[in-house]
Amino acid sequence: MPMKVDVLESTLVAPSEKTPRFGLWLSNLDLAAPRSHTPLVYYYPAPMPGGGEDFFSPHRLRTALARALVLFYPLAGRLGVDDGGRLQVNCNGEGALFVVAGADCAGEDLFGNYEPSPELRRMLVPFAPAGDPCLLAMFQVTFLKCGGVVLGTGIHHGTMDGIGAAHFIQTWTGLARGLSVSEACPSPPFHDRTLLGRRSPPHVDLDHPVYSPAxxxxxxxxxxxxxxxxxxxxxxxxxxxxxxxxxxxxxxxxxxxxxxxxxxxxxxxxxxxxxxxxxxxxxxxxxxxxxxxxxxxxxxxxxxxxxxxxxxxxxxxxxxxxxxxxxxxxxxxxxxxxxxxxxxxxxxxxxxxxxxxxxxxxxxxxxxxxxxxxxxxxxxxxxxxxxxxxxxxxxxxxxxxxxxxxxxxxxxxxxxxxxxxxxxxxxxx
CATH class of the missing domain: 3.30.559.10 (Chloramphenicol acetyltransferase-like domain)
Structure with missing residues (x-):
């Protein structure tokens, strides 16, 4: 029987403090990344009896997310273009999408014999079209009938690779645990991509068939x-x-x-x-x-x-x-x-x-x-x-x-x- 997921609430979470407002230049490596969101799922089993009164409290997660977005402010922006038509991140603080949902299945049903699929992604990870303007970060907390939770994350690949995304998740989770900003993120993210700018004049010294559309x-x-x-x-x-x-x-x-x-x-x-x-x-x-x-x-x-x-x-x-x-x-x-x-x-x-x-x-x-x-x-x-x-x-x-x-x-x-x-x-x- 197909799994049924009901969305209970859907909100935009903006950074908790004022963040820089500008167009963030994207490097050629950013532009060569897939222009889509990377969908991941994190499964958390139900807590022991008596240990989960506020298990995955949406309020606690949203509050920590708003604080994490102060440091990772490009994720609260939107994908846009500069005056020359080149893609950039419009750092405008509009926020990341945060969804709370409930599902009629148990963790064992999903992860006992795990198989990723487009259907699973649609149910557990928020989906937004990759057009312009485009949300850059989307998160969904899905409560399962077994008492467990699935966190689905969708971070646009054009903004960061997996290492950058892991840095963000570590910061968000640390803040949710009650750490200070300096404890949760002792090395703040470095957002300037101009270190990966082209040479002047650009010159190709090697073969790169993996990057060729052919x-x-x-x-x-x-x-x-x-x-x-x-x-x-x-x-x-x-x-x-x-x-x-x-x-x-x-x-x-x-x-x-x-x-x-x-x-x-x-x-x-x-x-x-x-x-x-x-x-x-x-x-x-x-x-x-x-x-x-x-x-x-x-x-x-x-x-x-x-x-x-x-x-x-x-x-x-x-x-x-x-x-x-x-x-x-x-x-x-x-x-x-x-x-x-x-x-x-x-x-x-x-x-x-x-x-x-x-x-x-x-x-x-x-x-x-x-x-x-x-x-x-x-x-x-x-x-x-x-x-x-x-x-x-x-x-x-x-x-x-x-x-x-x-x-x-x-x-x-x-x-x-x-x-x-x-x-x-x-x-x-």
Whole structure:
């Protein structure tokens, strides 16, 4: 039976103090990010008996949100354009959307066998069109019949990457717990994106096929998403097949890549590409401030023959991924910024609607090290955090579990006809 969600209240929450009013310039990396909201869900189980009189009090959350928006004031603004037609954030303090809802289902119904979907996103995360002017931050607290709560968040990707969003959530939750502003946010966000401006004159020194619209030549394919558990034993087994010191991401991404090639039956003499992302805050010279609150994530492709993916040891793939990530340095970042400037005119190359990665490729996003389970509003940490929706086949998220002793989890979207082959390959080794 479909889940029913009733909206109980919907309000705009403005910053609790006066904030700067101006047009915030967006970098080419901001403009190249998806022009949509990133939908996430945080599940909080019901409190112990007697411990939840004000469990997820909307008033407490709204009050803390208003205070957090003083520091993260771009989220209270609207997406607009400058005099030249370039996208910018109009910092006007109009506020973020805050919704309170009730659902007729229990947490186990949603998260016992979790599968993100457009339907789940529509029910648990507020939706607003990405037009102009556009709300930049939306939050929904949904009370479940089991006594638990789901927090759905939608932060526009053009305003900040996942690291910036996690910084905001940490601040909001700290303020809700009663911390002072300086305690909740000891390093205030840095909003100036001009450190990621183009060179004069712009010049492209390297190839950047991942940013070319010609790369996304695939078309929408029906897919299903599964959550795969990686036990500490399986992770140790994978790492033992690689060189000492291999990263968890490198071992898991390589194993996913191989399992995908097996499942899809790719031709051994063809190329397959792994799409990787890297935080470049510390890779630039000089480095960006750690609290930089824009988009400072870059993409690249690691290309290998399918035959090598299948025949070479896992360490070969992990090493290829490591080398690909190491190549993303200051020169690479500056070249990407200039490429976007020269190729798009407004700095933001966007794929045509419906275009996706070719079936030979996959994209593995790492949430390892992201403090998503620190999101404690005062009633305990979430039990589960994940994307509410996946946006294309071949996309995977590698995530920590709430209890680190439980290992890690992989969300992977794949065509249904390949699911069983993938699972056999993923767990068969």
């Amino acid at each position: 790369y996304l030549t695939g078309h929408p394919r029906h897919f299903e998403t599964r959550l795969y558990s990686v036990s500490p034993k399986l992770l140790a087994d994978l790492k033992s097949q690689c060189a000492p010191g291999v990263s968890t991401y490198g071992a898991i991404a390589g194993h996913l890549w191989r399992s995908m090639c097996v499942a899809r039956g790719l031709a051994p003499d063809s190329d397959t590409r792994l799409r990787v992302t890297a935080n470049v805050r510390h890779r630039l010279r000089p480095q960006l401030p750690r609290q930089f609150c824009g988009n400072a994530i870059l993409r690249d492709l690691v290309t290998v023959k399918v035959g090598d993916v299948l025949a070479q040891p896992l360490g070969f793939l992990a090493d290829s991924i490591r080398k690909g990530l190491e190549d993303i340095d200051d020169a690479y970042v500056r070249s990407v910024i200039d490429y976007l400037e020269l190729e798009s005119g407004d700095g933001g190359l966007q794929a045509a609607p419906g275009q996706l990665m070719p079936e030979s490729d996959m994209w593995v996003v790492s949430w390892l090290g992201m403090p998503v389970y620190d999101a404690d509003f005062g009633w305990g940490a979430p039990r589960f955090v994940a994307p509410a929706q996946m946006f294309g086949s071949g996309t995977a998220y590698v995530m920590q579990r709430a209890n680190r002793d439980d290992g890690i989890a992989v969300l992977f979207a794949l065509e249904p006809q390949y699911q069983q082959h993938f699972e056999d390959a993923f767990y068969g080794e």
